[in-house]
Amino acid sequence: MLNQKQAVLLERPAKTNDVLPSAPVKIQDTDTKTVGQVTVDKPIMTTRNVDVYYDDKQAIRNVSIDIAYNEVLSMIGPSGCGKSTFLRCLNRMNDTIESARVTGSIELEGHDIYDKKTDVVTLRARVGMVFQKPNPFPKSVYENVAYGPRIHGLARNQSELDEIVETSLRRAGLWDEVKDRLREPGTGLSGGQQQRLCIARCIAVNPDVILMDEPCSALDPIATARIEELIDELRQNYSIVIVTHSMQQAARVSQRTAYFHLGDLIEVGETSIIFTNPQHKLTEDYLTGRFG
Amino acid sequence: MTPTTADKIQAGLKKRYAAERRFRGYGLVSVTIGLAALLLLFVSIIGNGYSAFQQTFVKLDVQFDEAVIDPKGTRDPQSLARADYGQLIKKTMRELFPEVKNRRDKRKLYKLVSPGAVFILQDMVRKDPELIGTSQTVWVPADDDVDMLIKGYIDRDVPESARRLNDKEIAWIDALAATGSLEKRFNKIFFTAGDSREPELAGIWGAVVGSFYTLVVTLALSFPIGVAAAVYLQEFAPRNRWTDFIEVNINNLAAVPSIVFGLLGLSVFLNFMSLPRSAPLVGGLVLSLMTLPTVIIASRASLQSVPPSIREGALGMGASQMQMVAHHVLPLAMPGMLTGTIIGMARALGESAPLLMIGMVAFIVNVPEGPLDPSTVLPVQIYLWADTPERAFVERTSAATLVLLAFLVIMNGAAVWLRKRFEQRW
Known part of the structure; x- marks a missing residue:
């Protein structure tokens, strides 16, 4: 399914890079071709020409972007721009929406995740997800974290399972707060704790990539700060793709940033460059608060 | 001086509040009428039956x-x-x-x-x-x-x-x-004997036992089948014309008069399959048919009310569809399903028309010893006694109705308790 368009697209970043220093003129907002550095040297995930349709309505158009190892990629853009839709393509959560249709190619370490041979259970174990609203299961804290290892058979015995639960909670920075209440319901924790519990639940199965869909939008600033710290720590071991409405958050936590606008991926690049010197007029307008 | 916005609001305020008071009044009147009807029913039954x-x-x-x-x-x-x-x-x-x-x-x-x-x-x-x-x-x-x-x-x-x-x-x-x-x-005979032509020797125990066997059969069939059907339709079935068709028909079945199920039972279970007449087994089969749509509809509603975030959480962890349903959705939906089932059972307990068709209306003196013995059920016993000329059966009819009502109140109370006890908040 590799076509010419794709080949052209792969070449393009080099071009734009050439143009970058000598082109202070912004690309106009009628042009929706992606600008900036789409590819990376050693990607863990590559997506090429991804289109998503809900029935006949096209939600995202021709999105191509790579995700590197041990990086935080943030996706920003106004509401309804398709960033969450795109995120949900990366672990096939869109499969649960009956009207959703995905075309193009999305590969995880060279294997097409939409291939018939790809098992969605394995995929989701490798590409975990943290949702906008903390959604711990109405079970105990322990059971929440132990659930993934249990269904995937990752622990041979109880002590191994205990260890996984403790490590995951420690990594999520929650252990000290919940070690005495592991048997209490996870839904009884505070909002920020619940979200960290969900992150612990996610890393308990040791995924390669963690997708976060506006993980802090339901949290207060202090809880948000904790999660952001956590994201930075988790980068040592995982690739993280985070959708956020807060530009400051994107600037704080991510190495690369992708800007989406009405279903198009407008611009991708190093976070520092995107925020200081966006090439596309739409990106600049959004970042300077002219809309969105 | 032109009236300000506040003046305009003031002018209409009285009318608005009057409408509100009127509406509250209507509500109060309706509730009073309802309560009065209930009171009348209870006074008349208890007055006749005590x-x-x-x-x-x-x-x-x-x-x-x-x-x-x-x-x-x-x-x-x-x-x-x-x-x-x-x-x-x-x-x-x-x-x-x-x-x-x-x-x-x-x-x-x-x-x-x-x-x-x-x-x-x-x-x-x-x-x-x-x-x-x-x-x-x-x-x-x-x-x-x-x-x-x-x-x-x-x-x-x-x-x-x-x-x-x-x-x-x-x-x-x-x-x-x-x-x-x-x-x-104290009339111990009334609670321990089967039916009799002599009012002083007639009791409801035979009917109570018959009702019990019938409900056991109904529960054993309609709960598992109903829950399984609901889970499949809600969680696994693809949305297409077939499932739409099935859904519409389940809703239609819930509205079918119960006597039609009695006729179906008569022709299928008795005439075609030659099962014993007047037996709680057949009564239970017929009532299962009648209760199934109720159980399925209640169970589906209960499944639907499980928030999508829980499903997404489970799927996002790599749980399969079956694991998501079995580990998370079903436990959360269970109280709602049980409530629906108990209410369906209470309806089955009070049902007489379909049972008349399969011969559970016979005069049976012996207390049934199993689901294959000829027997009758409480509402049919009431119907039989209401038909007898002896004055002494009048009070027994009311007393049996009281017993039936007591069972219904207990069952509905259990449903409310279950709902309160296991209600989940997210």
Whole structure:
């Protein structure tokens, strides 16, 4: 399914890079071709020409972007721009929406995740997800974290399972707060704790990539700060793709940033460059608060 | 000066508040009417039925005459069972009223005691043959007419010819009552006996047991099948014309008059499959058909109310569809499913029409011992008694209705309790 368009697209970043220093003129907002550095040297995930349709309505158009190892990629853009839709393509959560249709190619370490041979259970174990609203299961804290290892058979015995639960909670920075209440319901924790519990639940199965869909939008600033710290720590071991409405958050936590606008991926690049010197007029307008 | 916005609001305010008050008034009136109807129902049923929980008994000093019970002196249980205990009662009654000589009057005198008294004596002797030759004081149920007179349901001022008891009988009853030989006692028979042609010997136990077996069969079939169907339709089935068609038809089935299910049961279970007539098994099958749509609809609604975030959380962890349903959705939906099932069961318990079609309306004296024995159920028993001419059955009809209502209240209470107990908040 590799076509010419794709080949052209792969070449393009080099071009734009050439143009970058000598082109202070912004690309106009009628042009929706992606600008900036789409590819990376050693990607863990590559997506090429991804289109998503809900029935006949096209939600995202021709999105191509790579995700590197041990990086935080943030996706920003106004509401309804398709960033969450795109995120949900990366672990096939869109499969649960009956009207959703995905075309193009999305590969995880060279294997097409939409291939018939790809098992969605394995995929989701490798590409975990943290949702906008903390959604711990109405079970105990322990059971929440132990659930993934249990269904995937990752622990041979109880002590191994205990260890996984403790490590995951420690990594999520929650252990000290919940070690005495592991048997209490996870839904009884505070909002920020619940979200960290969900992150612990996610890393308990040791995924390669963690997708976060506006993980802090339901949290207060202090809880948000904790999660952001956590994201930075988790980068040592995982690739993280985070959708956020807060530009400051994107600037704080991510190495690369992708800007989406009405279903198009407008611009991708190093976070520092995107925020200081966006090439596309739409990106600049959004970042300077002219809309969105 | 032009009116300001606040003035305009002020002008309309009175009207708005009046409308609000009126609406509240309508609501209050409707609730009052509803409560009044309920109150009327309860007053009438309890007023008619409470007296059935008591029954008039006659005290007899019975001489267990060996010459009558066991003339050969063998103490053989079979011949003891066949002995003429009626004679003992007749003799006792004659001794109580020695002045009665006329043959016709004597017959009337004997009839003051329930025919069931014979079996009471027989039972006493069977349990303890030592009684033979002794004299015992025995309380036996009085005839229903005596009971009705004592309870005041027979009007003494009505001309003798229009009364069920003539002047002589009333005089005997009064004499018995004056010596303390008549007494109203708790009506244990009503709760322990099966049906009978004699009101004083008729009880609801047979119907209660029949209802129990029927409901067990109904529950055993409709709950698992209903839940499985709901889970499949809600969680696994693709959305296409077929599932739409099935869904519409389940909703239609829930609205089908119950007697239609009775006809179906008659033609399929009895005529085609030759299952036994009047059996709780068939009743349960028919009621399952009737209850299934209710259970499926309630279960689906309950599944639907599980928030999508829980499903996404499970799927996002790499749980398969089946694991998501079994580990997360089903436990959360279970209280709702149980509530729906209990309400369906309560409806099945109160159902009579479809059971009439499969022969559960028969007059059955024995208490059923299994789901294949002929039996009747509580609502049908009520229907049968409501049809009988004896005055004493009127109060029993109401009393049986009270028992049925008590079961229904308990079941609905259990449903409410379950919902409150396991209600999940997210």
